[in-house]
Amino acid sequence: MKSEFIPVSQMVANELSDMIFLQKLYQPNEKLPNEHELSAQLGVSRATLREAIKLLAAKGVLTIKRGSGTFVAAPEDQTADVFGLTYLEDKVKLINSWFEFRLILEPSCIRLAIEHGTPEELQAIIDSANRMANYVTVEKEELIKEDQIFHIAIATATHNDIIQLIMPSLAAAVRDSIITATQIGTDVKSIDNAMTHHAKIAQFIEMGDADGAALAMRYHLSKGIKDLNNSEKKF
Numbered sequence: 417m418k419s420e421f422i423p424v425s426q427m428v429a430n431e432l433s434d435m436i437f438l439q440k441l442y443q444p445n446e447k448l449p450n451e452h453e454l455s456a457q458l459g460v461s462r463a464t465l466r467e468a469i470k471l472l473a474a475k476g477v478l479t480i481k482r483g484s485g486t487f488v489a490a491p492e493d494q495t496a497d498v499f500g501l502t503y504l505e506d507k508v509k510l511i512n513s514w515f516e517f518r519l520i521l522e523p524s525c526i527r528l529a530i531e532h533g534t535p536e537e538l539q540a541i542i543d544s545a546n547r548m549a550n551y552v553t554v555e556k557e558e559l560i561k562e563d564q565i566f567h568i569a570i571a572t573a574t575h576n577d578i579i580q581l582i583m584p585s586l587a588a589a590v591r592d593s594i595i596t597a598t599q600i601g602t603d604v605k606s607i608d609n610a611m612t613h614h615a616k617i618a619q620f621i622e623m624g625d626a627d628g629a630a631l632a633m634r635y636h637l638s639k640g641i642k643d644l645n646n647s648e649k650k651f
Contacts, residue, residue: 425467427588428460432468433477434592436488437503438599448478448486507596512644514589519637523630525570525579526617530626533573538621541569545618548611556594556603563610564590593640600647609639 435441448454455465469486472478479489529538544566551559564587571583597606613636620629 424460424464425471427584428458428464428468429471430588431458432472433503434507434595436477438507438595442488444488444490446488447484448488450485504596504599507592508600508644508647511589511593511596512641514593515637515641515644518586518589519634519641521579522567522570522637523633525574525576526621526629526633527626528576528579529570529573530621530624530629532575537569537573541566541573542618542621544569545614549615551611556598556607559607559610560591560594563594563614566610566614593644597644600644602643602647605643606640609636609643613639 442448449457451462451465455462458465460468469478469480473480473486476489479487481487529541533541544562548559548562548566551562567590568583568587571579571586574580594603594606597603613632616632617629617636620626620632
């Protein structure tokens with residue numbers, strides 16, 4: 417099912433913003449890759465990318481120069497303190513809100529998954545946890561993808577239509593949590609939390625213990641909130 421809550425163009429605009437402000441992939445006055453390259457990198461159509469760029473141009477984040485391309489706006493052209501701490505502050509607040517929502521949702525999701533999931537779907541969750549536990553040296557992007565796979569596999573196994581509606585947003589929240597953790601210095605804790613607690617959740621799934629799995633999920637998400645709020649970085 418496709419999510420109707422957040423337009424795809426807005427999700428792409430959010431991802432581009434993170435590439436600029438959190439990942440620091442593009443600096444002020446720097447030209448973005450051409451439409452063909454950037455749309456392929458983001459996995460979206462060129463039409464969707466254009467809409468996302470228009471959204472960011474309207475906010476003063478990007479500057480469109482006809483005949484030259486799209487550039488990250490210069491600091492003096494910014495309408496807000498987007499190159500300061502404001503963007504990161506807002507991102508941390510958003511991640512914290514997502515963690516709180518997930519703390520309500522996902523312990524119940526794992527119960528439903530154990531109750532309604534097929535053997536193949538439950539095995540997919542276990543396999544994901546095992547892959548993450550066995551990662552030693554791997555690109556952070558691969559860990560982010562595996563983290564997303566794990567939580568989406570649980571949501572899929574619930575066979576609940578409403579839960580599956582929010583899966584794209586849930587996947588984005590999982591990704592955002594690790595990217596933001598990198599910027600505030602808690603990425604090592606975040607990755608260790610995922611590696612450790614995904615494995616524990618998987619163990620309870622193998623035992624068919626819904627209570628244990630729900631408790632492990634609750635601890636996993638609570639630890640994420642604690643690490644986020646105990647960041648040494650000051651805003």
